[in-house]
Amino acid sequence: MITLPHSLAQAAHVAAVLVVVLLLALAGRAAARRLRQPEVIGEITVGLLAGPTVLHLLGPGTFDVLLPGPVLEILKSVAKAGLVLFLVGIAHRLALPASGPDRRAGGWVAAGALFPPLLAGVLLAWYVVAGGDAAVRGDAPLPAFVLMVAVTLSITAVPVMARILADRGMSTSAAGRLALSAAVVIDAVGWLLCMLAVSLGSGSFAGFVRSLSALAVAGLCALTVRYALRTPAAHRLFVQRPRTAAVLLGAVALTVALGVEHLGMTAILPAALVGLAIPAGAGTAWERPVRTLTRAGNALVPAFFVSTGITVLAHGFARVSWGLLAATVLLACAGKGGGGYLGARLGGRPHRTALEIAVLMNARGLTELIVLQAGLAAGVLTAPLVLALTVMALVTTAATGPLLGLLHRAGTEPALAPKALATEGSPR
Template sequence: MATAAILGTGAVTSLTVLAAPVCRRIGQPVVVGQLVAGVGLGLLPGRLTAVLFPAEVLPFLNVMAQLGLVLFLFSVGYELDLRFLRTRQRAVLLVSAGSLLVPLALGGVLGWVLWDAGLLGSAPGVRAGPAVLFTAVALSITAVPVLAGIVRERALTASLPGVVALASAGVIDAIGWLLLAAAVAAATTGRQPGGRSAAFAGYLLVLVLVLRPALRRWMPPGRPAGRERAPVVVALVLASAWCTAQLGLHPVFGALAVGVLMPRDRDGSPDRDLRHAVEQAGSALLPLFFVVTGLSVRIGRLDGADWLVLGVVLLLATAGKLGGATLAARLGGLGRRDSLIVGTLLNTRGLTELIALNAGWSAGLIGRHLYGVLVLMALVTTVLTGPLLTRLGVPSPGRGHPHRQRGRRLTAPAPPRAYGEPRGSGGGNASRTGSGGAP
């Protein structure tokens, strides 16, 4: 059993490493290659899959995958930075609302239709409300980590569309996780009534009133935390994840909560060494989650109705997210091209969507068939982001972009400019966007 687990883990790691240079060559971020490679490995023919991932090994792989998810979600919460709201409120708030509310509404309508048709496949005892809410959230999520990688690799870090898209994605992510937690909690407490609501409230009070002040004294602003504190932080993250699991929620909610509450530097940025240490540990295990996801998706079992649902889901997801964000960006004062870039970026779902789908499926909100359909939707919308950006004239990574900014934080130290405008010409942006360069 141990030998099989080692073989499967080695195969996953090797394939995801080999996928990195291929992705750079075709203009896709590395995480997209890992995602596609992991899911593709899970979709291998049955006999080969059984050799690499025997049934008795899958529970152990799933445990390691969940550990990778928990550490990864801590990094996501630690990276969430809403400081851009202070100076670019109008555009960011409009884009956040447009790219969240429009797909939420479309997803809600789709959820009711699928519920009435008996196609959601929810577990017995799950009510329509939580299942429909989950479907709405599934069409509304944006993958902040994948989006951040695309913005960095496409040299959009100091451009107006890159800054607005990142700030809006942070807002959407925060609200989306709250809605997802509400849907999962409503489904689980509906089947297992008790004092979970009071326990969850107590858990939040402990985080805010006890853990946050203690962390601030332990990691005062201006003092680097350093890698040596990473084991203590990991222990806190795992303890919080265990608490949310005991409350009937997915463990990732506890990890995300600790990440959001972590003290930051005076400029609002996370401690680089601490974040990098935890992120590296999570990244080593994260490809296993892609494989576990792939093993859960059986494309051969999707029938004609499932493929029809996939077409409708892709249409609504793209129209709601890309269309809603683009129109909202125009209302916020961005130019036509910048608005399309913002909409294209926010249509990226990727890993965050897969995590949300995993949480909903584990809670019984959707069945295996719809789970497979939504996983394919997440893959398609994420892979399309690169070609659409190239179509809009944004150079792809690996093609010698003159302003590539590898390794830099995703902040905009100078006033953001319309994409393609030379640096130092922020004044000209006012005439193009009608916002004076700062919506």
């Protein structure tokens, strides 16, 4: 849930930290551009390195003074709010009648990018168990361990993919629409499977049932939002007072997303559902308020990457073997890339579009890290395995930009659409 400052001094502390975080993200984006990487890769890398670097250089005592627990929680709340607003705008673009993804093709892409990676995760779990290293295997029940590892290889990061698509002007391309819509479905299924794995590890199915209930609530809230926005009163408000409408729409999106998260589901899915529920169409009354939301969210998305990254590697991890690292990366790439390509082809997409989709589905980013944190906190995953999976997430996400560029240079990438989010406050 959202955490608010308790005093003026704490609010000033949060503001100062937020400025530093955004400056770090700016530096990360600049470094990524020089390396010809998507800018979001720089933001993720800076976020992951910020915590361990500052902790190592200054020590735990000074680190806690600069970033005490309450301030970090407020920073996370601000970043989460920005992510929700950004995803509302991204999902709304998927609802445009002229650019909505084909449902049949989207279903095949989602299936292809979900089931083969799950199988690859089962193979990785078998590799770990067969290796006999107790430090990597841990002592979680075998069904919980296998399912959690399978989930970690099936994740595709909606926020990271959305940023990559925006950076490359692919938000309205055939590959971009299909990949992002499939990623939303995979995120929902993956989160449910993650909760099931945690439940199996604890011996209780209460968390899984709670997540199913939260998913139902999210769908009901989205339908309510869609019905309310189609009323004449809502239309007049959006036409006559677009800024007020944007504030109200943002408040509704935050309430739904954070409320559903409190019930046991990630805030990403309900935010996307609210965006899809907003009526779409060129020149409609809802377009201007949605653009305002996207600008506000886009400005705060770097804080999500940095603040989340601070908590991921801010404590030491055990050493991990090169064999485990190689197996993790290879199985992850084979499962997502091969499955995404196969799904796109079965969905009737041409070879070049299927290649783009295969590359995009391998972008895992911080959604992967959130799942890893859940598995580590529940005792289902161990520190060495989390480190290997973190490296895998960085490698597969960092490879997305160069591979897309390679497809473009080879003449296999169709002409990119104009940068769709440039008019919505994107800094690129």
